[in-house]
Amino acid sequence: MKKVAEVVELYRKLARIPQPSWARISKSLGSCAVVNSVWTYRDLERADKVQFAKTYCANKTSEAKYEVTFTSRPQELANEQWNVESPSGNLRAIVRKITGKKNEEKQFVEIWNGSQKLQNIDVLSLEKHGKIYDNDGYFGSVEWSHSEGHLLYVAELKYPKAISFFEKKHADVKEDETKKDETKEKGVKGEEYVMKEEWGEGMVGKHHPVICILDVDTGDIRILDNVPDHVSPGHVVWAPDDSGVVFTGWCHEPYRLGVIYCINRQSAVYYLDFQKATCEALTDPDGAARCPVFSPDDSSFVFLQSNRKGPHNHCSCLCKYDWQKKESTVVCDIVGTPKQNGFPGVYEVTIPRDCWSTDNKRIVIGSLWRSQAVILVINTETKAVIRLPSDCGGDISVCHVWNDVIIATCSAPNQPHYLVIGQLPAEGQEFNIQWSPLDSPSALFGDILWKILVHRPTKERIHPKYDTLDYESVFIKPSNAEQSSRSLVVFPHGGPHSVFTTEFMLYAALFCQSGFSVLMVNYRGSVGFGNDSVFSLLGNVGDQDVKDVQAAAEEVISKEDIDPNKVVIWGGSHGGFLTAHLIGQYPSFYKAAVCRNPVINIASMSGSTDICDWNFTECGLEFEYKSLADGNSMSIMWSKSPLQYVDKIQTPVMLMIGLDDRRVPPKQSYELYKALKARKVPVRYIAYPDNGHPIVKVDSEADAFINIYKWFTDYLPQ
Numbered sequence: 001m002k003k004v005a006e007v008v009e010l011y012r013k014l015a016r017i018p019q020p021s022w023a024r025i026s027k028s029l030g031s032c033a034v035v036n037s038v039w040t041y042r043d044l045e046r047a048d049k050v051q052f053a054k055t056y057c058a059n060k061t062s063e064a065k066y067e068v069t070f071t072s073r074p075q076e077l078a079n080e081q082w083n084v085e086s087p088s089g090n091l092r093a094i095v096r097k098i099t100g101k102k103n104e105e106k107q108f109v110e111i112w113n114g115s116q117k118l119q120n121i122d123v124l125s126l127e128k129h130g131k132i133y134d135n136d137g138y139f140g141s142v143e144w145s146h147s148e149g150h151l152l153y154v155a156e157l158k159y160p161k162a163i164s165f166f167e168k169k170h171a172d173v174k175e176d177e178t179k180k181d182e183t184k185e186k187g188v189k190g191e192e193y194v195m196k197e198e199w200g201e202g203m204v205g206k207h208h209p210v211i212c213i214l215d216v217d218t219g220d221i222r223i224l225d226n227v228p229d230h231v232s233p234g235h236v237v238w239a240p241d242d243s244g245v246v247f248t249g250w251c252h253e254p255y256r257l258g259v260i261y262c263i264n265r266q267s268a269v270y271y272l273d274f275q276k277a278t279c280e281a282l283t284d285p286d287g288a289a290r291c292p293v294f295s296p297d298d299s300s301f302v303f304l305q306s307n308r309k310g311p312h313n314h315c316s317c318l319c320k321y322d323w324q325k326k327e328s329t330v331v332c333d334i335v336g337t338p339k340q341n342g343f344p345g346v347y348e349v350t351i352p353r354d355c356w357s358t359d360n361k362r363i364v365i366g367s368l369w370r371s372q373a374v375i376l377v378i379n380t381e382t383k384a385v386i387r388l389p390s391d392c393g394g395d396i397s398v399c400h401v402w403n404d405v406i407i408a409t410c411s412a413p414n415q416p417h418y419l420v421i422g423q424l425p426a427e428g429q430e431f432n433i434q435w436s437p438l439d440s441p442s443a444l445f446g447d448i449l450w451k452i453l454v455h456r457p458t459k460e461r462i463h464p465k466y467d468t469l470d471y472e473s474v475f476i477k478p479s480n481a482e483q484s485s486r487s488l489v490v491f492p493h494g495g496p497h498s499v500f501t502t503e504f505m506l507y508a509a510l511f512c513q514s515g516f517s518v519l520m521v522n523y524r525g526s527v528g529f530g531n532d533s534v535f536s537l538l539g540n541v542g543d544q545d546v547k548d549v550q551a552a553a554e555e556v557i558s559k560e561d562i563d564p565n566k567v568v569i570w571g572g573s574h575g576g577f578l579t580a581h582l583i584g585q586y587p588s589f590y591k592a593a594v595c596r597n598p599v600i601n602i603a604s605m606s607g608s609t610d611i612c613d614w615n616f617t618e619c620g621l622e623f624e625y626k627s628l629a630d631g632n633s634m635s636i637m638w639s640k641s642p643l644q645y646v647d648k649i650q651t652p653v654m655l656m657i658g659l660d661d662r663r664v665p666p667k668q669s670y671e672l673y674k675a676l677k678a679r680k681v682p683v684r685y686i687a688y689p690d691n692g693h694p695i696v697k698v699d700s701e702a703d704a705f706i707n708i709y710k711w712f713t714d715y716l717p718q
């Protein structure tokens with residue numbers, strides 16, 4: 001087993017490995033494909049995620065292969081929130097976040113041509129709107145008009161100035177007048193402390209987004225005011241001929257439920273017509289449609305449609321809306337249980353802005369195929385679905401598609417991320433795509449082996465309704481026995497409707513290089529295996545998922561070179577819920593446990609999480625906005641919660657929380673902490689400031705890993 005000091009140095013080394021966060025083909029046509037990319041790495045010394053830009057020129061050497069003829073040196077990026085190229089490639093819009101002289105946050109909208117800055121607008125000083133939203137995958141949008149004369153973006157609504165009832169300066173403003181427009185300019189009395197609901201975890205400061213349009217020549221900004229009052233707009237794009245805007249509108253009445261990781265929120269695709277000054281829903285206003293992306297010829301757009309209510313994540317329907325006919329068709333329907341390793345359906349929160357082929361027929365999108373992130377080419381006319389091959393056998397995710405050229409990110413559990421370029425083959429030949437790496441990827445970790453394990457529930461664990469379901473794990477281990485400590489980290493994911501894929505993950509690689517094998521379990525209920533798997537878990541959390549993880553762990557211990565006395569477990573969120581269950585239901589099996597932002601008591605959480613619907617749905621209960629966690633509901637929620645087993649727990653537990661977590665309140669962990677302290681079970685509670693649900697602040701994430709490693713090795717037999 002490596003000493004802690006050695007693992008600290010290993011962490012320092014692996015944390016520097018950069019990951020591409022963005023890559024797009026420049027639309028400035030030329031002899032070669034110019035690819036702009038932004039990479040992010042963890043800078044431990046600066047305790048910050050640092051971004052740098054890299055540009056590649058790639059020449060086609062054959063029908064399908066590319067040769068990189070130029071790579072720029074990494075150029076550190078500062079404060080860019082958005083960087084969007086215009087349709088012609090001649091202009092670029094940048095939204096830059098700057099700290100002002102009085103330490104206030106300023107945002108500049110910059111318009112650049114190929115050689116200079118044409119506009120530099122200090123937008124917040126204009127007091128037209130609040131902060132411009134970042135690229136949060138839901139509301140944030142920055143889009144050039146087809147004419148390149150306007151830029152649309154999403155920002156927070158500008159509220160009237162709140163004034164105190166006791167402020168003398170505006171004593172003349174009467175309470176009943178404060179609602180009138182002319183008075184609003186002066187301010188509104190008594191509003192200083194009124195709560196503004198936000199969109200939950202990861203959406204701090206995001207209460208009521210508005211659509212803004214900048215005239216890039218004059219610098220004038222107008223706010224579109226005919227978006228329905230009950231709707232928060234996002235995924236905003238220009239309508240054909242710049243006749244208006246099309247967007248996803250999330251319903252925020254009667255109150256907001258957290259939206260991140262949740263595709264079951266009431267939402268529809270809307271069209272705001274400038275000429276008619278109307279805003280109409282193009283999809284069912286009571287549904288869960290999102291993310292319109294127009295074809296190059298603007299004849300139609302694709303969008304995703306999910307189940308409103310129900311599980312927070314699941315298989316989505318891919319649909320197409322014909323702009324002329326004003327009608328939608330289903331391109332890829334929801335898949336219940338795929339045929340033997342067949343197409344499991346579409347699993348994606350958003351569709352990339354540029355995803356269409358030049359023939360206006362096919363789209364190239366990311367999705368999940370059991371335990372792997374994949375790229376699908378979907379023909380929106382024939383409905384044919386082709387899975388593209390990965391370049392390294394692990395994950396592949398689409399970054400950008402333009403002019404039938406695809407930029408993608410590849411990685412595997414032993415291969416850090418790298419970019420590839422490929423030419424989309426003709427219809428029906430897509431599987432023959434050839435990928436060309438854009439740069440030499442960080443070295444393959446030859447000392448890490450990985451494989452996907454398939455698990456079949458034993459007879460007594462077969463689901464009564466979904467009786468054909470299997471599930472998987474991603475298993476990684478040190479390649480040579482000398483390096484292996486024969487110890488195993490069991491690692492269930494959160495959600496529960498999420499998934500571990502075969503991508504490169506820092507913590508997993510670190511555990512493996514420190515001598516552990518790691519078992520990442522995609523228990524029934526994970527996404528990527530068909531909707532029946534997701535629905536099989538509803539009402540069975542704390543039982544089916546727990547038994548699936550335990551069975552996978554016992555199977556691996558029996559088949560691999562693992563010492564059964566050297567098994568530890570850790571997980572976050574629902575993964576922390578499972579960790580707490582497993583040490584309670586199998587009290588002598590795990591030598592140490594770590595729970596990160598864990599759900600410990602579903603009943604007590606129902607009143608404080610930003611997604612109270614989750615507590616009802618996962619426990620098999622119906623949820624309506626007016627639902628109350630009454631005695632009966634609380635009793636059912638308690639019966640699924642790990643805290644009920646606390647008297648059985650012997651395993652030392654370390655709890656890690658993000659103090660700003662809005663998803664799983666930190667008090668969840670404190671309930672378990674007190675219960676274990678009172679029962680003299682070794683317990684340690686670590687609280688990270690300035691972290692939300694995912695503990696990803698660079699210094700916190702680093703501290704967390706070393707603490708986890710130390711916690712495990714302190715309790716493992718040497």
Ligand SMILES: CSCC[C@H](NC(C)=O)C(=O)N[C@@H](C)C(=O)N[C@@H](CO)C(=O)O
Pocket residue numbers: 260261262312493494495496498571572573574575596597599609611614615663664693694695
């Ligand atoms: C009421 S919180 C329920 C658990 C939570 N579910 C959702 C829909 O947020 C959950 O498990 N979330 C995971 C997606 C999650 O946050 N997992 C990560 C954090 O990034 C982790 O800590 O493993």
